Amino acid sequence: MHSLEFGSNLKAIARAGAGVNNIPVDKCTEQGIVVFNTPGANANAVKELVLTTLMASSRNLFAGVEWAKSLKGEGDQVPKLVEAGKKQFVGKEIKGKTLGVIGLGAIGALVANDALDLDMDVIGFDPFISVNTAWNLSRNVQRAMSIEELFANSDFITVHVPLTADTKGMFNKQTFSIMKDGVHIVNFSRDGLVNEEDITAALESGKVGKYITDFPNENVLKMKNAVPIPHLGASTQESEENCAIMAARQVKEFMETGNIKNSVNFPNAAIPYTGKKRVAAFHKNVPNMVGQITSAISDYELNIADMVNRSRGDYAYTMIDIENKVNGDVIPGLKEKISQIEGIVSIRVI
Numbered sequence: 097m098h099s100l101e102f103g104s105n106l107k108a109i110a111r112a113g114a115g116v117n118n119i120p121v122d123k124c125t126e127q128g129i130v131v132f133n134t135p136g137a138n139a140n141a142v143k144e145l146v147l148t149t150l151m152a153s154s155r156n157l158f159a160g161v162e163w164a165k166s167l168k169g170e171g172d173q174v175p176k177l178v179e180a181g182k183k184q185f186v187g188k189e190i191k192g193k194t195l196g197v198i199g200l201g202a203i204g205a206l207v208a209n210d211a212l213d214l215d216m217d218v219i220g221f222d223p224f225i226s227v228n229t230a231w232n233l234s235r236n237v238q239r240a241m242s243i244e245e246l247f248a249n250s251d252f253i254t255v256h257v258p259l260t261a262d263t264k265g266m267f268n269k270q271t272f273s274i275m276k277d278g279v280h281i282v283n284f285s286r287d288g289l290v291n292e293e294d295i296t297a298a299l300e301s302g303k304v305g306k307y308i309t310d311f312p313n314e315n316v317l318k319m320k321n322a323v324p325i326p327h328l329g330a331s332t333q334e335s336e337e338n339c340a341i342m343a344a345r346q347v348k349e350f351m352e353t354g355n356i357k358n359s360v361n362f363p364n365a366a367i368p369y370t371g372k373k374r375v376a377a378f379h380k381n382v383p384n385m386v387g388q389i390t391s392a393i394s395d396y397e398l399n400i401a402d403m404v405n406r407s408r409g410d411y412a413y414t415m416i417d418i419e420n421k422v423n424g425d426v427i428p429g430l431k432e433k434i435s436q437i438e439g440i441v442s443i444r445v446i
């Protein structure tokens with residue numbers, strides 16, 4: 097959308113997914129257009145594949161299936177060859193093993209909770225855990241006080257953090273040295289979290305037993321004991337539907353009530369919608385904006401019933417519910433009056 101010009105009546109853009117790099121977010125902010133995304137809508141899809149591949153690789157399923165297929169053409173000998181050759185794929189059960197979950201957000205929390213149900217011991221690390229996730233997390237997930245504690249105690253490690261300057265290359269020579277021998281690492285987050293050269297060496301030496309990754313490249317395909325998944329983490333029909341439904345709901349709520357949930361450029365803000373007239377203004381985050389808006393409202397001798405003001409960086413969003421019974425859809429002149437206040441970017445009267 098970077099080359100598009102937006103009409104003055106465009107109010108919102110929703111991305112059915114997490115990444116918004118195809119949307120000119122800064123330009124939208126300057127024009128008062130809310131940009132939504134749908135975090136967590138694909139979390140269940142990713143969780144299911146994390147647990148599937150964790151179990152499948154622990155049982156050497158992928159290599160076993162490939163080997164079984166290679167027996168094609170052996171005719172009557174196939175069952176005999178299977179029985180003779182299967183011992184090379186003896187695996188390990190996950191029951192009773194320790195799973196370390198780094199990042200307990202939408203995906204990590206689901207993985208941690210369900211791994212407990214599979215009788216794993218689960219240890220989690222997330223210094224920035226949100227209150228919402230903490231509420232959803234089973235109290236049987238043990239809390240690692242440091243990432244080193246998690247590395248040292250896990251038989252399997254799965255990572256669910258964003259790629260940032262802090263997390264880039266968090267799996268490297270030094271951190272592998274703390275881990276148990278033969279640890280399995282599952283990466284459905286981003287390839288940059290893992291130092292490729294170091295994991296190649298760790299797989300070669302057996303320090304890392306398996307590397308399951310959703311991000312194959314030429315180097316990954318050459319790694320011993322890497323399990324390359326062709327970026328299937330969120331690829332389910334349900335996940336696409338969940339994202340679309342969530343995107344549509346968020347836009348609908350914003351258009352009907354002004355409430356904002358999961359915006360990447362506006363502050364999140366909500367007050368229960370009771371059907372009263374509502375003024376929703378997006379404005380510069382500078383002193384006395386709320387004062388000027390409320391005084392414009394009181395010039396009309398209207399009472400304020402409820403109000404919210406939230407800021408995000410240089411901008412802020414104010415919603416004000418008006419008590420007085422107002423006839424018709426529009427309070428004549430109010431919208432125009434507020435829009436003339438310096439610093440107002442966009443204004444709606446709902």
Ligand SMILES: NC(=O)c1ccc[n+]([C@@H]2O[C@H](COP(=O)([O-])OP(=O)(O)OC[C@H]3O[C@@H](n4cnc5c(N)ncnc54)[C@H](O)[C@@H]3O)[C@@H](O)[C@H]2O)c1
Nearest residue numbers: 199200201202203204222224225256257258284285329330
């Ligand atoms: N493979 C796929 O198809 C696919 C699909 C969706 C998401 N993802 C990836 O999965 C990642 C996680 O997704 P999510 O929806 O759970 O995100 P989320 O934002 O809900 O959770 C991320 C969690 O990581 C935590 N965190 C941040 N920095 C940390 C650090 N240094 N150490 C420990 N924890 C840290 C945060 O506090 C947060 O709880 C995304 O960033 C994305 O890269 C991949």
